[in-house]
Amino acid sequence: MSKEVLAVVEIMSNEKGVDRGIIFEAIEAALATATRKSHGDELDARVEINRHTGDYTTYQRWEVIEDDVQIEENPYWYIRMMDAVEEDPNIEVGQFIEQEIESIEFGRIGAQTAKQVILQKVREAERKKVVEEYSKRVGEIITGQVKRVDRGDVVLDLGDNVDAIIPRSELINREVFKMGDRVRGYVQEVEFRPRGPQITMSRACKEMLIELFKIEVPEIGDDLIDIMSAARDVGLRAKVAVRANDPRLDPIGACVGMRGGRVQAVTNELNGERIDIVLWSPEDAQFVINAMAPAEVTSIMVDEDKHSMDLAVADDQLSQAIGKAGQNIRLASELTGWTLNVMTQTDMSAKHDNESKVQLALFMTALDIDEELAEVLVAEGFTTLEEVAYVPAAEMLDIDGFDEDIVQELKDRAKDALLTQAIAKEEKLAMAEPAEDLLALDGMTDDMAKTLASKGIVTQEDLAELGTDELIEIIAMSEEAAGELILKARAPWFE
Structure with missing residues (x-):
């Protein structure tokens, strides 16, 4: 039997290109399943195969559970804690008590069961292998052959029984593919799913454009030219910003190529998309x-x-x-x-x-100055009272005709005006009344609503835009309560 086990492992490992350990695990699972079925599922079994000799041992096992747990199915698979400690004083709930039993013969187990379990394990291993291999290729452009078009989505055969999908939303406008066409795409994502690995590709993302230039322009691969950014109106027009790391190199000329050959190759791949090369x-x-x-x-x-x-x-x-x-x-x-x-x-x-x-009127009114002086401030680039109040005095002294007295007076007036505005704003907020929708919100009290209104949060929409930490700063409440109140305020967003 041991030689037969080793032979099966060797053959399937070589045929499927799967690690021997995974085949051993599959046979162990198949033997355990066959053992359970041979006993009418009245026991749980575990099989352990010696990886060197092929010999295997079968154990009946019982999972340790709490004394008061109700067992609805397979009662012979479990043992209560009070009984388990008699076998092993150090046992814990969730662990197993095991006892060696007679093994069934490898050649006499249910062939179909063994085959199904082994093939399932092999398929899982193959899928994981595909995910690992293609996860390393996320961010690359790869080529596949159109296998089928399913409701606008293009399914590609990448070889070795590996498929990828280009969703309809990731195709270039007006592109039409038929079975057998060879198509290039940018690998965006690789996921492991129950039905197999899902490789998602795109032809519409800007990364596709960037990677195509890396292929067509050797100077980019040699780090002589950098692509700084890109933008696409898919299928119509794109812009690419480039810079040269060598001052002797013309980055635009290098990307365009002789007689436009390089950029034309990218354009052809992108279904005629016009491309502007821009100097960063x-x-x-x-x-x-x-x-x-x-x-x-x-x-x-x-x-x-x-x-x-x-x-x-x-x-x-x-x-x-x-x-x-x-x-x-x-x-x-x-x-x-x-x-x-x-x-x-x-x-x-x-x-x-x-x-x-507007700025002239602001300065003339708030600073109580004449139009001529206000024009000087505007001409020097001052746009707000904050700038006049807090720009370093040394900078203002550089203005022709300004001395220390004028600068200090302007700064003092600007600060006074800002203070007056702040007081007026506080008074306005203090008089603010909460809106009806805020008062009617479930969990909102009148005092809470008035406190919020005094801080400028007058409506339910205002509250919805707050973060939990911001609400807690205004009203003393738990993080959980603040989160619930904000979610209630945001409810209309999801209706």
């Missing part, structure tokens, strides 16, 4: 200007607080700057990470004038 710059404004190509930006205004930029272009270039259905401005915004607003130079000037008037 460490200066955000310059990077945005580069990203807006082919439109030429004539002036730019940066708002660091809002992380946005206003871009001005010539009147006849506005439509080009925006692009079809906003495509150019949208891709440039995604590429740079900035919120971009494009307008004509005329509109930019008008907007700037309006903002200057």
